[in-house]
Amino acid sequence: MNITKRFIYILSIGILLLGLSFIWHNALTIFIIYDVICCALLIIDYVISEKDTDFQITRTGEETLSIYEEENISFEIYNLSSRRLNFQIIDEVPEFHFKAENPIIKKEVAPHQKEIVSYILVPTKRGAFTFKNVYVKFTGKLGLCSKMFKVDLSREYKIYPNIKNLRKYRLSICNNRAFRNGQRSLKTLGRGTAFESLREYVPGDEYRKINWKATARENKPIINQYEPEKNQHVYMFIDTGRSMSYTVRGYRKLDLAVNTALVMSDVVNQGGDKSGLLIFNTGVKNMIMPGKGAGHRNKMLEALYHIDYTNETSNYDEAFYHFKRKERHRSIVFMLTDFETTEEAEEMLKVLPAVSKNSIVVIIFIKNDKLEEMAARRAKNGEEVFNKGTALEMLQDRKRIISFLNRKGVFCIECEAEKVEFTAVNKYLEIKNKNYI
Template identity: 55%
Template sequence: MHLAITKRFIFLMGSGIIITIIGYFFGFALSAFIFCNIICFALLVIDYIISPSPDALEIERIGNEKLSLFQEENITISIYNKSPKDIFVEIIDEIPDFHFDADKKPVGKYIQPHRKEIFEYRVIPKKRGAFTFGKVHVRYEGPLKLCKKQFKEDLSKEYKVYPNLKDLRKHKLGAYNSIIHKDGRKEMKLLGRGTEFESLREYVYGDEYRKINWKATARENRPIINQYEPEKNQHVYAMIDAGRPMSYSIRGHSKLDIAINTGLLLCDIVNQNGDQSGLVTFSTEVHGFIPPGKGSVHRNSLMEALYHIEHTKSTSNYEEVFFFFKGKERRRSLICLFTDFDTIEEAEDMMKVLPSISKNNIVIIVLIKDENLEKLAKTPIKKEEDAYIKAVAIEMLHDRKKAISMLNTKGIMCIECEPEKIASDVINKYIYVKNRMHF
């Protein structure tokens, strides 16, 4: 425990100096100086003695240990005053360096005798992962407000920063019935295109003859057809690349963070639609695999698998992850592969091994539009260096469009999404595949 003096004590000492100066003119300066110092320090000692000990304060961390990336979150600490006196308490928490934006000012409150007060301050996590908040620095005044006692309480606790859960909730509200249009309109579920019987209805012009239910037709004496809906419990995977191209930032967010948020939302929508969602994360090797499932326990498993995933500076090994997936999943599935590539050569390398999973599964490759590259391609030329940068950007964009065209030509669905529209684009594509294609 440490002792600090307050502004009130400094003011009291200043008053003593004034008295000493006055005493100088009347010939008792030394006596005045000694008397004032004795009074000041006696009061300081009394204030220290009568102020509660640190044991009078019970301190603990409370509140949610799950934080959302780039969202303002509250860190909460409770303090119970066991003493019979009012205490003004200030606290400063030890926040992990570099990974949180926070106001470093002390948080102060009066705590009445035998009462508990909640101290809160806000942080904005800038990185996913697990971070330990350490000691809490506590400072409180004595009853005379001349001294402050200071001590540190070790309240080490791990907080986990997850993908943006608040954004996920917002998108889920927008994705009512799991279907979103880019312009916000809701699309009705397409019946009659699946394989599971849903209901009977009267035949209308344009219906397929093979769907006529002849027994119902004879009974009702009018044409009746079977109406079908897409199958339930189909397997849908979010396959997330954590390699070098996913490390680039767009509007302050890495492509990997955008892909993780979208992958989690897709899994939620898939489960809401009665299907089972799975997860694969990889870069130079497979980092994680969550088999298809649904329910709250399954969702927690997805969250735990994704909150600590870091991007690498290496090119991902598609051959290894595709071979791994073939060994794990025997059922025909829909795979949403969140990845990216910088050059046409990288795309061609992926296409060489892609048939190993695209032959028996439906694959959707999801790319995030590189706005920085497009901006460079449109930059006005003011000097020779600008011309070189613009030419490189235009060539890279050309290679990118060529790679997307090659994938689509080979029957692989490849969509390039703007960051703010990636959620709706991916969910719409899932709904499209579910309603129109059997998998």
């Protein structure tokens, strides 16, 4: 039980009586009696006010949330009493991995009515988290006390990769000119080897695509339209080693990789291909063979939502040869990884042919903004000169590795944190349109 401002104001009147004790000898007695009456009224208010059986509260809404997105945590509160109640609701949010905006919910609920209330929460880590107790508070009938109850509303929320961002990409693929090769369900006509349809010739079309039988039949030039092969295998390799544990512009590299894999899986399936997944660090932690459809998408989502980084150096040898043993088709492999040292990159380069020999490999790095900032900063003392020189050397090594990989026929791209998904999708569409497979 907590006392209200009204009770404090009423109790303060007794202080005036106490002040009169200097000129009126009965004032002290009256002050004591007054305080006793106030305390008695406080107890009465507590006793006659509603109990925990006079309301019901339940959690509502989705159990799946998206990382780094504003999500509504909702409750349904049912006022079973005959009095209008002003509720205050506070949820017991797990520490460290959530940012709550205005977590105290205030709502007036009429007698025998239900209301839906909510507060905004931003998850900052993927995984499963249990939200336990909810504290419900309302003012007593006399307005002298407020009663608080702890209600056990344990519920597990699963924090998934950015599912909302997936919906945004479905729209942007159709509308953004940067994805012009992917208009209308990612259909890329004009290149490829699979026959798609016939249409009338227009100036600028290639003569070799003229269908002479159809031209003779229609008595006008008709050409064949082609599209890339369907059901190709497109893999996302996700490195969960130490190099992916760092934060870039407020986002952990691994979270960016996971979101990109989910977006790519959806885009690949829309394009008629099959998406696969391989998660590795010191060994292969999970491998999902290529597939499509709602069931496959849920399988990918379940594999991605709870993975976490390690503090160990990743073993590319184990990952690549495991893939080679399992996958017999020529595939497109998007690898989301990074290097801390040149030695790590050289170790990867030694075993990369195990994959790149029979598949197209795209390696995507995320730019180290702190390293670039250090390299661009004007040095003012000896320590800053050393740090700048180290940063410049590391950036130069990185450029050398990227250039070497590109010369070896591996698509190696370095992009900003905000453009990882965009870069991966655009590269996939480019590969499909130019028929590299």
